[in-house]
Amino acid sequence: MLNSPEKSIDFNIKGSGFKLITTRFSKKTIILDLKKIYKKTGENYFLLTKNHYPEIQKQLKSGIKLLAILQDTIHFKISQLSSKKVPIKVNSNITYKKGFDLNTPIKVTPDSILLSGTSKNLNTINSIYTEKIDLINISESTTKELKLIIPQRIRVTNKKTSISLDVDKFTEGEIEIPINIKNPPKKESINIFPKTVMITYKVGLKNFNRINASSFDVFCDYKQTKKNNLSYLVPHLNVKTNLVSSVRMIPNKIDFLIYK
Structure with missing residues (x-):
């Protein structure tokens, strides 16, 4: 009604x-x-x-x-009720003590909510936000329960969610990764200089030993270099873990020679 x-x-x-x-x-x-x-x-x-x-x-x-x-x-x-599931978004202002940061993205539980209402009202809603939370200069993991901001004329079974922050002291790591060549020349050989790149990254202390060469993938696409008429190869980095941040790669250009 x-x-x-x-x-x-x-x-x-x-x-x-x-x-x-x-x-x-x-x-x-x-x-x-x-x-x-x-x-x-x-x-x-x-x-x-x-x-x-x-x-x-x-x-x-x-x-x-x-x-x-x-x-x-x-x-x-009177209008027939419809339902719609939308994600929950955290309205937050979070800062960390120097040397500390999130180990993993903020965990929201539940991370979505089922809304009930008229189709007209539901069509304008794509997400539900939490109340504003300020966490300033934090240096340890924490969990907080937050109220959800529910629009008028919308029904829900749950009006709260909780957020969990996995906070740790961070350090910088580096690792040498070999370069793979995609789409190499078919009838010629290619030689690259250098054959590896150096990856530097930030990682939480408790996850430091979990990062290794399999956490990254570096490749150069010879086909794109030829298409763009470049005299060098461009290395592309694929980060295969969410445990690291501030990832940098050196160098960002790779020389090559073609042998017939």
Whole structure:
């Protein structure tokens, strides 16, 4: 239901004095069957109170007779509910103490949420944000529970999520990686100088020993060099781990010779 219909309806009733007094001060809720509503246009529906006399009379106290319902029509706006799953995004301002950083990306649990609402309202929502969190100059791992900012007219079963930050002291590492050649000349041999590149990177202390040559892949594409009419090869770096950051590669140009 898109709108809140009238919360009260005025009746004319008949009964003994005592019955009328007790009925006046009671807060009994009258239930109406919405199966008897009519569609007007689009999301607009209405209910005719005259069709509900017997239904209302049964819910009144014994000795009270319903004479008239003063409001002949009750209006509603009703639309079919749809659902949509969207990612949760963290609204954060996080800084780290010098020499410290995240080991892995921030973990959000749950990282998505199922929304319910009208198609019109859901179409404008592509993600749900958390409340703003400020974590300044941190140097240790932490977990925080955050409220979700839910738009109006949207229903959810959960209004919170938690974020986990795996923080560690960072150091710099370096490793020498051999260069692979993609699309080499078919009838000729190619020789490159140098045959390796030096990779430098930042890594958390507890993950330092997990980084090795298999964590990186470096290649040069001879076909692209020829296509662009270059006199050198361009090395491309593929980082195969999320444990490192600030990755740099030296050199960024590779000389080559072609032998027939």
